[in-house]
Amino acid sequence: MAEPKYETHEYDVVVIGAGGAGIRAAIESSAQGARTALICKSLFGKAHTVMAEGGIAAALGYVYPDDNWKVHFRDTMRGGKFLNHWRMAQLHAQEAPARVLELEEWGALFDRTDDGRILQRDFGGHRYARLAHVGDRTGLEMIRTLQQHAVHRGIDVFMECTIMRLLKDGDRICGAFGYWRESGKFVNFKTRAAVLATGGIGKAYKITSNSWEYTGDGHSLALWAGADLIDMEFVQFHPTGMVWPPSVRGILVTEGVRGDGGTLKNSRDERFMFRYIPELFKAETAETEEEADRWYTDKKNARRTPDLLPRDEVARAINSEVKAGRGSPHGGVFLDIASRRDAEYIKRRLPSMYHQFKELADVDITKESMEVGPTCHYIMGGVRVHPDTAAATVPGLFAAGEVAGGMHGANRLGGNSLSDLLVFGRRAGLGAAEYARGFTGVINVGMDQVEAIAQEALRPFENTGEESPYVVQQELQECMQSLVGIIRTEAELRNAQEKIAALKERTRRVRVEGHRQYNPGWHLALDLKSLLAVSECIAASALERRESRGGHTREDYPKADPKFAKVNVVLRERNGSLTLAQEPLPEMPEELRQLLEEKQ
Amino acid sequence: MASDYTIRLWRGDATGGDFCEFRVSVEPGMVVLDVIHKIQATQANDLAVRWNCKAGKCGSCSAEVNGRPRLTCMTRMNLFQPGETITVAPMKTFPLIRDLVTDVSFNFQVARQVPAFKPKAREADGTYRMQQEDIDRVQEFHKCIECFLCQNVCHVIRDHPEHKRHFAGPRMFVRYAALEMHPLDTNDRRELLKQKMGLGLCNITKCCTEVCPESIHITDNAIIPLKERLVDEFYDPLTRLLKKLTGRQ
Numbered sequence: 001m002a003e004p005k006y007e008t009h010e011y012d013v014v015v016i017g018a019g020g021a022g023i024r025a026a027i028e029s030s031a032q033g034a035r036t037a038l039i040c041k042s043l044f045g046k047a048h049t050v051m052a053e054g055g056i057a058a059a060l061g062y063v064y065p066d067d068n069w070k071v072h073f074r075d076t077m078r079g080g081k082f083l084n085h086w087r088m089a090q091l092h093a094q095e096a097p098a099r100v101l102e103l104e105e106w107g108a109l110f111d112r113t114d115d116g117r118i119l120q121r122d123f124g125g126h127r128y129a130r131l132a133h134v135g136d137r138t139g140l141e142m143i144r145t146l147q148q149h150a151v152h153r154g155i156d157v158f159m160e161c162t163i164m165r166l167l168k169d170g171d172r173i174c175g176a177f178g179y180w181r182e183s184g185k186f187v188n189f190k191t192r193a194a195v196l197a198t199g200g201i202g203k204a205y206k207i208t209s210n211s212w213e214y215t216g217d218g219h220s221l222a223l224w225a226g227a228d229l230i231d232m233e234f235v236q237f238h239p240t241g242m243v244w245p246p247s248v249r250g251i252l253v254t255e256g257v258r259g260d261g262g263t264l265k266n267s268r269d270e271r272f273m274f275r276y277i278p279e280l281f282k283a284e285t286a287e288t289e290e291e292a293d294r295w296y297t298d299k300k301n302a303r304r305t306p307d308l309l310p311r312d313e314v315a316r317a318i319n320s321e322v323k324a325g326r327g328s329p330h331g332g333v334f335l336d337i338a339s340r341r342d343a344e345y346i347k348r349r350l351p352s353m354y355h356q357f358k359e360l361a362d363v364d365i366t367k368e369s370m371e372v373g374p375t376c377h378y379i380m381g382g383v384r385v386h387p388d389t390a391a392a393t394v395p396g397l398f399a400a401g402e403v404a405g406g407m408h409g410a411n412r413l414g415g416n417s418l419s420d421l422l423v424f425g426r427r428a429g430l431g432a433a434e435y436a437r438g439f440t441g442v443i444n445v446g447m448d449q450v451e452a453i454a455q456e457a458l459r460p461f462e463n464t465g466e467e468s469p470y471v472v473q474q475e476l477q478e479c480m481q482s483l484v485g486i487i488r489t490e491a492e493l494r495n496a497q498e499k500i501a502a503l504k505e506r507t508r509r510v511r512v513e514g515h516r517q518y519n520p521g522w523h524l525a526l527d528l529k530s531l532l533a534v535s536e537c538i539a540a541s542a543l544e545r546r547e548s549r550g551g552h553t554r555e556d557y558p559k560a561d562p563k564f565a566k567v568n569v570v571l572r573e574r575n576g577s578l579t580l581a582q583e584p585l586p587e588m589p590e591e592l593r594q595l596l597e598e599k600q
Numbered sequence: 601m602a603s604d605y606t607i608r609l610w611r612g613d614a615t616g617g618d619f620c621e622f623r624v625s626v627e628p629g630m631v632v633l634d635v636i637h638k639i640q641a642t643q644a645n646d647l648a649v650r651w652n653c654k655a656g657k658c659g660s661c662s663a664e665v666n667g668r669p670r671l672t673c674m675t676r677m678n679l680f681q682p683g684e685t686i687t688v689a690p691m692k693t694f695p696l697i698r699d700l701v702t703d704v705s706f707n708f709q710v711a712r713q714v715p716a717f718k719p720k721a722r723e724a725d726g727t728y729r730m731q732q733e734d735i736d737r738v739q740e741f742h743k744c745i746e747c748f749l750c751q752n753v754c755h756v757i758r759d760h761p762e763h764k765r766h767f768a769g770p771r772m773f774v775r776y777a778a779l780e781m782h783p784l785d786t787n788d789r790r791e792l793l794k795q796k797m798g799l800g801l802c803n804i805t806k807c808c809t810e811v812c813p814e815s816i817h818i819t820d821n822a823i824i825p826l827k828e829r830l831v832d833e834f835y836d837p838l839t840r841l842l843k844k845l846t847g848r849q
Contacts, residue, residue, distance in 0.1 A: 043650070044708065045746055046658045104728055107717035107782065109735045109742060116729030134739065140657065141742055152716040159708075182697055211652040245629020251655045356655060359674050361629070470641040514646030517613065518698040521645035 006177075006188045006450070010443070011037045011156075012436040013429070014176055014191040016163050017218060019047035020139075020421030021401025021428070022197030023146040024099075026155050028429025029195070034436050036429075037189060038150065039158045039178070041198075041213045045147045048199050048211060049421065052139025053254035053352065055121055055131025056103075056422070057415030058096035062113055063120040064128040064299065069093040070595050071127050076416060077596055078280065079125040079310045080380070080409025081550040082565060083231065086588040087387035088407040092416070092423050099422035100132045108145040110134055122259040125310040125413040127284070128299065136254045136350045142418060161187060163217065164526060165453045166194060166225040166397070169444045173225065173396030177453050181523065184516025186454055190443045192436035195390075195428045196222060196383060196399040201235075201534045203527075205376035205485070206477040209241055209252040215527040216534030218403035222383045223533060223573050227392040230405040230568040231381035232534070233541035234551040236412055237486050239264075239314035241375025243332035248360045250375040253335065253353060255414040257370075258307045260349045261296060262337035264318070265369070266326040272333075273306035276317035281309055312411040312550050315374040319486050322373065332373030338366055374486060378417065379534075380408040380551055381541065384570065389431030390424055396435060400428035406568075410550025460525040463511040469525040472510060476503050476531060484539050489555045493543045500539060504532050540580055541569040602627050603682035607635055609647070610689045613698045619687065620644075626677050632688060633661050633672040636700070648699035656813060659747030663700050664689045669749040669811045691752040693761075707748050710768045713796070717779055718787040730783050741778035741822060743814040746771065750808035750818055756801045767798035770808035770818050777822035780829065790833050799826055 013029040015022045018040035026038040040047060059072040072093035077084055100118065104110065110132045111119040121131045134141040150157070160181040167175035167188075176189045198218030202210025223229055240253040258264070266272045274292075277285045285306050286292035292305035307314070318333050328334055337346055343366035347354050350365070357363040357370060382405035383392050390398045401421045408416065460469070483496035507528045512521040547561035548554050567582040605626050608619040622639045633651055640647040649672075651661040656674040663672050665688050666680075672688065680686055694702035723729055750770035757763050768776070776793055779785050793799045806819045816822070832839070 042652055042658075043660065043704070046652045046660050048653075050745070051653050051655065051657045101726075105719055107719070107779075107785075109730075109739055109782070112730055112732040112735065116731055117727050134742070137657070137743065140745065144742065144744075148711075148714075148717070151712055182703075211654065211658070213652065246627060247630045247634045248655075352657065359656065359676070360631070468641075468645065470645065474641075512645060518648040518701050519646045520640060520648060 004188070006186045008188045008190060009037065010190040011035045012191065013037070013193045013195065013432045014039065014189045015195040015197060015429070016176060016221070017047070017197035017199060017401070017403070018044060018157070019049035019197060019199055019401065020142055020146060020418060021425035022047070022195070023143070023150050024422050024425030025195045025197055025400055025429035025432070027146065027150055027153060028426045029433040030153050030155050032430060032433035034433040037156050037158060039161050039163060039189070041162050041217070042160060044157050044159050045143055047143065048214065049139045049143040049418070051209070051211070051252065052142070052418055053136040053252065054123055054256040054259065055133030055138045055415050056096070056100055056142065056418040057123065057126060057130050057413065058100045058132055058419055059093060059130060060097045060100065060118060060120060060132065062117045067128040067130060072096070072130065073592070074595050075126050076413060077409070079413040080411055081560070082409065082596070083549065083568070083585065084409030085387055085406035085586060086592055087586065088424070090592060091387060091427070092407060092420060095423045096419040099419065099426065103142060103145050103422070106145050106149045108141050110141070121256060122296070122308065123414045124255050124258070124308040124314070126415065131259070131415040133256070135348070136256050136352050138418065162523065162526070163221065164457060166221050167445050167449055168225060169446070171395055173394060174443050175445045177450055179457065182518055184519060184522070188445070188450060190445055192439045192443060193396045193398060193432040195432050196392075196397070196403050197401050197425065197428070198403045200379045200402040201531075201538070202376050204476060204480045204531050204535045204538070206481040207241065207250040208376040209238060209250055210376065216530045217527070218399065219382060219537065220530035220533040222392055222394070222397065222399065222403075223537070223571070225394050225397060226573065227394045227397055228384040229382060229537060229571040230384045231410070231541070232379070232537040232571060233545050233569060234380035234410050235376060235538060236311055236378040236380060236551045237315045237374040238377035239311055239318050239374055240335055240372040242361065243328070243371050243373045244330040244361060251356065251360070252375065252377065253370060253372050254350070255311070257335055257337055257350060257353060258305075260337065261341045262335055263305070263307050263340065264314070265334040265336055266321045267328060268326060271307075272321050272326070273309065273314065273317055276313060276320070277306050277309065278313060281313070285309065310411055310413060315486060316553060318374055328371045330371055332371040334369040335372045336369040338368055378402060378412055380410060380412055381405045388427065390428035391431055391435070396439075398428045398432045400424040410552065457526060460510050460512040460522060463509055465509045465511055467506055467510045469510045469512065469521055469528055472503055472506055472528055473524060473531065476500070476535060479503070480535055480538070484535070484542060487553050487555050488542050490543065493539050496539045497536070497543070500532060500535050507532060536578060537571050540578060541571065544569045544580055544582070605635070605677065605680070605682060606685045607639065608685060608687040609636070609639065609700065611647070611699050612696070614696055630677045631673055632665055632675040632677065632686070635677065636672060636688065648697070648701045650701045657745060659745035662691055662747045662749050662752065664691060669753050671747055671749070671813045674813060691748070693752045693754070693758045694748075704748055706764055707746070707751060707769070707771060710772050711775070713768070714772065714775055714779070715787050715789050715792065717782065717785055719784040720786050728784055734783050737821060738778050738781050740816055741774045743816055744771065744774055745814060747813060749811045749813065753807045753811045755805070755807065756798070763798065763801060766796060767801050770802075770823065772797065773799065773802070773826060774816060774818055774822045777826050780826065790830055793826060794830050794834060799823070799830060
């Protein structure tokens with residue numbers, strides 16, 4: 001047989017993305033005996049999980065014995081404005097504690113309680129202190145633990161390797177095709193099953209906490225392979241990103257600052273969050289500053305501070321304060337922990353926040369307030385999956401973590417992401433390995449499709465015009481930030497759609513300099529395709545949902561609409577164009593519904 | 601207010617290269633990585649640089665700025681005078697791929713040789729009990745973001761690449777220390793550290809500690825205690841006598 005034209009590898013399961021979800025999926029898949037490859041766009045251990053700060057939400061009940069999975073389930077559904085897939089929220093709440101304990105067994109060292117157990121911290125929307133954490137660098141602890149465990153399992157890791165397309169044999173997945181960043185050479189993976197764990201889409205926006213990798217790759221790979229995407233209109237703007245200096249705008253300031261006692265203030269020194277408590281959370285939110293401050297130590301007799309309302313509420317409130325002219329000098333609001341906790345405590349609980357502000361903004365957070373404002377942080381929407389197996393709607397395709405949709409509904413609670421990665425990463429690895437085991441046919445990769453992808457990928461070297469990928473990306477980011485941001489209107493969304501279409505056309509003409517070896521200009525030119533695809537999805541879904549809910553706020557439809565409470569907006573690509581449908585949410589069993597209605 | 605700077609960036613690959621000069625207007629608050637990105641977007645689209653988080657948390661953007669190993673995302677431009685020429689070179693200890701990007705696979709190879717964490721059994725109630733003060737020192741080691749600046753600056757491999765075959769380097773010593781001092785771990789890696797990982801080659805000049813962006817006390821808290829453990833295990837006269845008498849190895 002002739003040598004294949006492209007470097008080719010064959011596996012049972014290929015995991016695309018090596019953050020928390022991807023590594024956990026690979027560990028599980030390999031533990032099931034499947035030959036498993038783990039592919040990452042960056043070096044191993046650098047994925048976005050490393051930046052997660054606050055903690056892993058899990059109802060361990062170590063700090064508050066009253067906590068249990070039912071309370072966590074209820075908090076998650078309320079935070080998601082009841083649009084979450086109930087079964088995912090249930091599995092997540094039930095399995096998160098076991099996943100945290102498992103990390104400990106693999107070497108993770110969480111901060112401890114006085115009696116030597118895992119300490120748990122307060123976070124927005126969680127009734128009890130629930131987040132297992134390590135200071136404010138929990139993500140680093142988690143990814144390093146998973147990374148080292150994966151290394152000891154001997155899983156094959158392909159670093160700095162980007163997948164451009166999934167390959168199909170008829171209806172099912174049969175491979176993935178990509179390139180090595182280092183050499184620019186193409187590489188082909190033949191596989192029985194593929195797990196998407198590629199994270200989010202933040203780089204479609206100008207102000208974001210996300211790194212360059214977050215270009216919606218998995219969302220696009222799934223869409224182009226024929227899979228359903230849901231809830232793409234729900235984008236989370238984290239309320240507290242840095243706003244000054246301009247070069248650090250968007251970098252995350254952990255919710256842990258508020259969890260550990262920090263409070264938001266406007267330019268008049270008012271704790272304005274007390275004016276933004278929505279009906280849904282009134283009964284369980286403090287009405288006075290005195291009650292809010294007491295809550296940190298007395299959860300029985302005091303109600304939660306409004307500083308810790310779910311992220312969508314806080315982001316909108318900050319937006320309104322700034323619009324009303326009560327913002328900070330650089331267009332944010334103030335986050336004050338300096339006047340509320342002693343310096344020793346702040347440095348111990350929030351070491352990387354202390355370091356980050358000191359180094360990047362010349363601000364000592366033990367002495368001064370921080371300036372903060374909303375930053376694009378997370379997308380709730382993603383690949384529609386089966387809750388138990390993480391299977392997408394295309395046979396052989398699985399998805400877990402941020403790229404999967406459904407778990408978080410209209411808005412994700414802080415801390416629920418790391419637990420999501422672990423719970424559904426494991427389930428995806430299990431699902432994919434089982435699927436691969438049951439697959440008895442021959443993997444047949446049609447080389448025509450591969451050749452077409454390779455040709456298209458090389459086009460930027462052949463184009464002759466002056467179109468720069470950097471300029472196209474910048475214009476897309478401006479467009480998404482100003483027209484598909486926190487507050488949306490029909491006119492602006494339609495305007496965005498036209499701009500995206502024009503940018504798509506221009507992307508066909510982008511030209512890159514130089515050669516294929518480690519060429520970031522070329523990599524960006526290729527990433528633009530997925531960035532534009534997800535931007536198109538977000539704008540289309542946002543236009544379809546004519547109401548305001550969670551991470552989707554329409555100025556022209558400012559209220560939640562009961563009609564839209566019952567549906568997901570579903571996107572599919574058929575014959576090269578995007579189709580959209582409203583489809584009913586899965587029916588929740590009565591016993592779970594009762595949990596939501598119970599007064600707690 | 602913006603001011604103009606001259607930046608010299610290394611451009612080239614394994615076959616050779618040279619520093620190229622760029623003039624850049626720098627806004628307040630910018631870090632060296634911002635300047636590199638600006639050059640990339642406007643003057644040299646194919647300039648190779650590795651980065652991820654731009655917040656000092658992932659350890660991807662390591663380079664040598666005016667000769668000092670640093671994270672470029674945490675190096676503020678106001679460290680330098682306007683008009684000053686700033687030189688950014690790739691890490692010297694690792695083979696060059698292109699421009700500022702080096703092949704750091706050595707670090708991943710030595711990581712594969714670390715014997716795994718092996719925890720003792722859980723308490724009867726299913727928990728592991730550990731006091732905070734007993735894990736503080738290990739948590740310091742867990743702060744490592746694997747920027748490999750310590751590996752880069754360590755003269756054992758920087759000046760003698762042939763040592764890479766039998767020297768794990770400061771990053772890995774931090775990892776070994778984290779495992780050895782982990783209250784739950786039951787594995788013993790001392791023999792390996794002595795025989796294969798070259799702990800003895802370190803002569804504690806503390807260069808690694810100086811460049812660590814996470815301020816981990818690599819030499820004092822990781823390397824020296826590991827050296828002491830090896831001494832206790834292999835060179836303590838009493839232990840040696842005892843071993844001889846009992847025949848235990």
